[in-house]
Amino acid sequence: MEKFNVFASRLIPKEDYVCSGHRACQGCAEALAMRLVHKVLGRNTIAASATGCMEIISSPYPETAWAIPWLHVAFENSASVGSGIEAGLKALMRKGKIPKRKINVIAYGGDGATVDIGLQWVSGAMERGHDMIYVCYDNEAYMNTGIQRSSSTPLHAATTTSPAGKAIGGQQTWKKNMTEIMVAHNIPYVATINPSYPFDFMRKVKKAAEIEGPAYLHAYSCCPTGWGSRPELGIQLGRLAVETGAFPLYEVEYGKYSVQEKVEDFRPLKDYVKLQRRFRHLTDDQIAASQERLIKEYKLLLKKEQMTREGD
């Protein structure tokens, strides 16, 4: 763990702080992502949770899956709650009421809690410069309430509030780019993470913890229940999301972009969508149009990398 740029499997801590016995669905890659986050952050961590799958599955009183201090207040406000924890610890340490030491404060929420209802709270906490990490576990819909569309749901995906009807076929809007919204906050560190790339994932979590000031991580989180995918395909889908350009892996450190797992030859988006029931109504033309837009966005990302790294 000391050398976070060399994240080899033997260096990964054995301890888990989100313990087994939680009630996530079979094949939930969001629970996997959360487990990896906390493996890296370790025991000196306090978590603020939004209402949502990861809260419900981990804290049915009198049981808890949490081996670290954890606080759930409401749906939209975990970023603000986290910022309060950070400020509280800072004041108490400065005033000598608790010992001075490094404690990671993490707030997290799903895509609904982050990109829709909680956007203001995330923006506020990040803008104020609290030394904390915010993680969005993005499974691209309101899964906890029964798979309703969010602004993070991809174009055409069928959800219970954007059904694949005879007249209108699924989500009609392009996925909101929350990562870039966070980049626009000029915070020290923004990155996308994907549990199908565990070493890249953990390196970024580690960096988010070590950087002073706010860090935002956007985690790809396959949801077999909501996506209509086979539970054993979560890791494969995560890989396909990167290889097709649907979920690029990159980080922005003090304004400088760098893209990981760069894609030269994009795999056909069809390979990705055909494994998910939410996309089964899509025509080949629709898939091709989506991939074209994804590639265009990917190229823009590479340009940003080039532009922000000029003179390095």
Add this chain to the structure above:
Amino acid sequence: MAVRKGIESSLAIAEAAAACNVDCIAAYPITPQTHIVEHLSELVNDGVLDAEFIPVESEHSAMSCCCGTAAAGARTFTATSSQGLALMHEIMFIAANLRLPIVMTVANRALSAPINIWNDHSDVMTERDCGWLQIFGENGQESTDLVPICHKIAEDKRVLLPIMLNFDGFIVSHVVEPIEMLTREEIATFLPDYEPQQRLDVDNPITMGPVGMPEVYTEAKMAHEAAVRNAYGPICEILEEFGQKFGRTYKPVETYKTEDADIVFVMMGAASETCMSWVDKVREQGKKVGIVRFRLWRPLPVEAFKEAVQGKKVLGIIDRHFSPGGAGGPVAQEVKYTLYGEKDAPKAVEVVAGLGGRDIDFDTFDKIFDRCQKVLDGGEVPPFELIQARGGHYGKI
């Protein structure tokens, strides 16, 4: 030594919070509360108060942030009014059930619509069910004294509940009056350092705010109910202790010239100060009238109130909020609850006055008194009435 000086109540309240050595303040601007948090941020930025001032992006976020600071174990203070309190509504219930000892001052102001920045009690009365302790100051001195009292009550290990300190917006918050300011050293002899019972501590990890299934939800609510109700004893003790230390003794229910009165007005807040002057005046004309006012509103001081109105014939209950189409004003509703089924319970004349900054003046008290006198003389109890509404009162509009 405490110094008596002319100071705006809001600034005095902020100074009192600073003298309580609060660790964290999370707040958002809203009239008429703003002077409190403005002054606190000055005190922090001038290095007078060592605290984190968190200028959040909304009142909802202020209360959310306070949940975080209090759960981390920090002495937490915030302030709001009206729409701000309404925006916090969701988190109010959660802060209470998480048993976080947050102190919040509320400069009471009317709720929209129409938008109105002036004083009434619609903001606090709409939050009656949220499970916070609620207390009222009727002037700057009381409201300032109640700041350390509130911290001590909230943080008492037998209590551990958030507390809302109410005073009237503008009428109290913006008035300059002579206030005896307790020093930090004096307050320290009354209010010890906050020792959280439980906090988010990496060495003793706890899960706060878990899911409450139907099997445990009722019990969680019962525990909350017991906590609020059982806070009454400690509150009385703490008020008494403050009185013994600093010479100003406050009671859950306050009375003014009620001993020989048949008619008693019931209210809370600054209007009772005007009412005292009115009582003094009409007593010279031989009218035997007094005032009973609620200082403590949650827990509702049922027994103390019953005792205060024991043997009285008619109550003139003045509400500064009401439920349209419902059972009238909240103070009247709860007063009737305390007296229902009591032998020889006084009759209740219910009026709503002082909405959205309408002054409650001597004429208003005269009108209420006339109605009460008619009932005392054997007349029928009139229906609930917006007594200051132009164009006729309730039922005759």
